[in-house]
Structure formats: C-alpha cells, structure tokens
Amino acid sequence: MIKEPDTLMLIGFMGAGKTTVGKEIARQHHSKFLDIDSEIERVAGQTISEIFETRGEVGFRQLETEVLNDVQTFNGIVATGGGVVERQENLEVLQHSPATVIYLHGNLESTIGRLILEGQRPLLQEKSTAEFFALWQKRDPKYQQIANFTVETVGKKPSRIAAEIIALFSANQDELALLQLRSQIDAFDRQIFQTIAERFQIVEDIARYKEKFGIATIQNNRMIQQRIALKSDFSANKDITDDMIDNIMTILMQAAIDKEVKQLNR
Ligand SMILES: Nc1ncnc2c1ncn2[C@@H]1O[C@H](COP(=O)(O)OP(=O)(O)O)[C@@H](O)[C@H]1O
Numbered sequence: 225m226i227k228e229p230d231t232l233m234l235i236g237f238m239g240a241g242k243t244t245v246g247k248e249i250a251r252q253h254h255s256k257f258l259d260i261d262s263e264i265e266r267v268a269g270q271t272i273s274e275i276f277e278t279r280g281e282v283g284f285r286q287l288e289t290e291v292l293n294d295v296q297t298f299n300g301i302v303a304t305g306g307g308v309v310e311r312q313e314n315l316e317v318l319q320h321s322p323a324t325v326i327y328l329h330g331n332l333e334s335t336i337g338r339l340i341l342e343g344q345r346p347l348l349q350e351k352s353t354a355e356f357f358a359l360w361q362k363r364d365p366k367y368q369q370i371a372n373f374t375v376e377t378v379g380k381k382p383s384r385i386a387a388e389i390i391a392l393f394s395a396n397q398d399e400l401a402l403l404q405l406r407s408q409i410d411a412f413d414r415q416i417f418q419t420i421a422e423r424f425q426i427v428e429d430i431a432r433y434k435e436k437f438g439i440a441t442i443q444n445n446r447m448i449q450q451r452i453a454l455k456s457d458f459s460a461n462k463d464i465t466d467d468m469i470d471n472i473m474t475i476l477m478q479a480a481i482d483k484e485v486k487q488l489n490r
C-alpha cells in the first residue's frame with residue numbers, strides 16, 4: 225500500500241535506524257531526504273540536547289509537532305524522531321499522511337547498545353534501563369497502530385533494510401497486499417513471543433515460591449485445570465481447537481518445567 229510514489233515516513237524507537245536507513249533509501253533510490261530532528265535543530269537554531277535543556281521535553285514536543293505538520297507535503301523520505309508517537313495529534317497526522325508510514329522494528333538490546341556508543345539522546349541519559357524498556361513497551365503498539373508496513377531490522381545492515389523498503393515501491397497491488405498481510409502476521413508473531421517471554425518472567429517467580437514452600441515443580445491437577453479452562457474460554461472460536469490448545473500448552477508447560485528445574489539446580 226504505497227500511497228504516493230517515493231514518499232515515506234520512517235517511524236520507530238530511537239536507535240532503530242530511521243535516520244541512517246532513511247539516508248540510505250534516498251541514496252539508493254535517488255530521492256530527497258529530510259530528518260525531522262535536523263529540521264527542528266535548524267528551525268530552533270539549537271541542538272536537540274540544547275532544546276531539551278532550555279525548553280524541556282514539552283518545548284521539544286511542541287517544535288516536533290510543528291515540523292511534522294510542515295513536512296507532510298515533502299516529496300521524499302522523512303525520518304521522524306522516536307517520540308513522535310507521544311502526542312495523539314501526531315498519530316492523527318501520520319494516519320492521514322499522504323506518505324506511506326514504515327515502522328522500523330528492532331530490539332531493545334541492540335538499540336541501547338548503539339545509543340550508548342553514540343551518547344547523543346537526552347532521554348537515554350536521564351532514564352534507567354527499566355524505564356527505557358517501559359517506554360519501549362508503551363510506544364511499540366502506537367508504532368504498530370499507525371504503520372502501513374513493519375520492517376524487521378534485527379541483524380540486517382542499513383543497506384539491506386533500505387533495499388527491502390525500496391522493493392516495496394515496485395511491487396504491484398496484489399504483491400503489496402500480500403506483503404502488508406505478511407507484515408501484520410510477523411508483527412503478531414513478535415507479539416506472541418513477547419507475551420511468552422513475559423510469561424517466563426512469572427514462571428521464574430512461581431519457581432521461587434515453590435522452592436520457598438517446598439511445593440513440587442509438577443502439579444498435574446493444575447496443568448489439567450489450565451487446559452480445561454482454556455478450552456472452555458475458546459469453545460466458541462472454531463480456529464482455536466482443543467488439539468491446538470493441548471499442543472501449545474504442552475510446549476509451554478515443558479519449557480516452564482525445564483526452566484523451574486534449572487532454577488532449582490542452580
Ligand atoms: N541496521 C543497523 N545495523 C547497525 N547499526 C545501525 C543500524 N541502523 C542504525 N545503526 C547505527 O545506530 C545508530 C543510531 O542510528 P540512527 O539512524 O541515528 O537511529 P534513529 O534515527 O532511529 O534514532 C547509528 O550509529 C547508526 O550508525
């Protein structure tokens with residue numbers, strides 16, 4: 225669903241590579257490039273860090289919204305700042321943008337590593353890793369909500385990510401529709417595994433309680449009850465069969481038991 229040929233808005237968390245990939249797309253595709261942060265610096269006559277220092281984040285966000293509105297008619301590749309999704313009015317501008325909105329999705333580990341090397345993001349300086357993770361979790365659904373496409377960046381060089389995005393320009397309507405649907409499936413898959421990762425955090429806490437109170441790792445009754453409850457909750461959904469519940473729960477349970485046992489043996 226490339227809305228207008230050659231106009232893109234890149235969104236994503238700080239350090240995802242919006243600026244780098246945006247420049248690379250422009251270089252490979254011979255289009256114009258504009259970075260909202262650079263434009264804010266030009267308009268304000270101050271660096272991003274100076275703006276945060278003198279006007280606070282509120283002052284910065286005000287400038288960001290103004291520039292975002294101004295660049296809607298820009299004919300080329302636009303890199304936004306990671307916090308563009310902080311304001312509801314910005315989400316609306318991006319949703320109605322004539323440009324195609326592309327979410328550069330990454331992971332927190334690689335992102336933080338890169339940003340620490342660079343050391344230029346004011347928000348990174350003032351936040352702990354836990355706060356940074358919370359910010360990530362808060363923003364991720366918003367990026368997903370407004371993106372026409374989500375492109376995975378983990379383990380890919382900027383030149384490859386740019387080439388993948390450029391390939392979208394030449395895809396026909398059917399191919400684009402398929403790519404769009406696949407990018408939605410990929411996003412759901414990531415959500416599913418994110419949820420499983422969060423489930424494991426709880427497993428860890430449960431293992432600690434079991435150890436403290438001398439409760440056995442395997443509780444057959446509890447495992448049977450979980451399946452009965454799930455089958456009942458999803459009985460009206462024909463895609464979620466009892467077999468599927470059994471298969472998936474077997475994998476999750478076995479992995480949880482392995483984790484608990486490993487924790488106990490430490
Ligand atoms: N795919 C990538 N692989 C390796 N390094 C990258 C990649 N994308 C960006 N970088 C590096 O990470 C840092 C942050 O990238 P940048 O484009 O400024 O991100 P953003 O604009 O999304 O905050 C830069 O040093 C850049 O060279």
Ligand SMILES: O=C(O)C1=C[C@@H](OP(=O)(O)O)[C@@H](O)[C@H](O)C1
Nearest residue numbers: 237238239261305306307345346
């Ligand atoms: O995520 C954020 O809130 C910010 C991201 C930065 O842009 P990048 O995403 O290009 O790093 C920059 O706009 C500012 O430091 C705030």
Ligand SMILES: [Mg+2]
Nearest residue numbers: 242243261303
């Ligand atoms: Mg940037």
